[in-house]
Amino acid sequence: MRDEAQLRAAAALLADARRILFITGAGISADSGLPTYRGIGGLYHERLTDEGLTIEQALSGQMMQAHPEVTWKYLAEIEGNCRGARPNIAHDIIAALEREKPGTWVLTQNVDSLHHLAGSRNLIEIHGSLHRLRCTECPHSRSIPDFAGMQIPPLCPACGGVMRPNVVLFGEELPARGIERLEGILANGLDVVVSIGTTSVFPYIAGPVVWARRTGVPTIEINPGVTDVSHIVTHHLRMRAADALPELWRRMHPPEPAED
Helix, strand or coil: CCCHHHHHHHHHHHHHCCCEEEEECHHHHHHHCCCCCCCCCCCCCCCCCCCCCCHHHHCEHHHHHHCHHHHHHHHHHHHHHHCCCCCCHHHHHHHHHHHHCCCCEEEECCCCCHHHHHCCCCEEECCEEEEEEEECCCCCEEECCCCCCCCCCCECCCCCCEEEEEECCECCCCCHHHHHHHHHHHHHCCCEEEEECCCCCCHHHHHHHHHHHHHCCCEEEECCCCCCCCCCCCEEECCCHHHHHHHHHHHHCCCCCCCC
């Protein structure tokens, strides 16, 4: 549903802003063909794994320690469904805005690395990335393009220990460095906070929107549905990310008047 007044108002806020925080979830990557695993129609919605586990149990830090082959089985299934995905127009526009406005940051829950591939550099991947592996026994780490042809679970070439993706599994703590960077961004102040494609159920994802509301910073939500922060945002664009971002970009960059 396109609301012209809301689009104009949101575009004006973004055009005037120098410091922007984008908060993104699975919805921004859905237009790249990625499934939203825990949402309706998702890969594991309302079904147990082959082992009779919930997906939260299979993808937990405890399971990775006790039975890494189980966790890796479902990490590989997820990666296989994501393989070959490329950034879409929403990722590209956010990266372009960072080039225009160096005070632009992205806080993403996604582990697909699509913001990085699109060119975003001021990036907090708060849940990590499937494409960075680290050893559970020694400091060895490496980046990989995908899991194709890889032994599952992979073993460390340095010590023979089990490798794991550098992602936050269920029951594990968030990376301290990512939280510190987010706190620093908020402490330095923002001109607008934009929430895209996330239900905002996690406190650290809803938190910047709540902070903005409390401090008088305008907020924009881009989501076709109603979320945990919809009632407090300044503007709610009930659109998909790949539809909304081009519309905002066009209004932020009107064509130059033709010369006579």
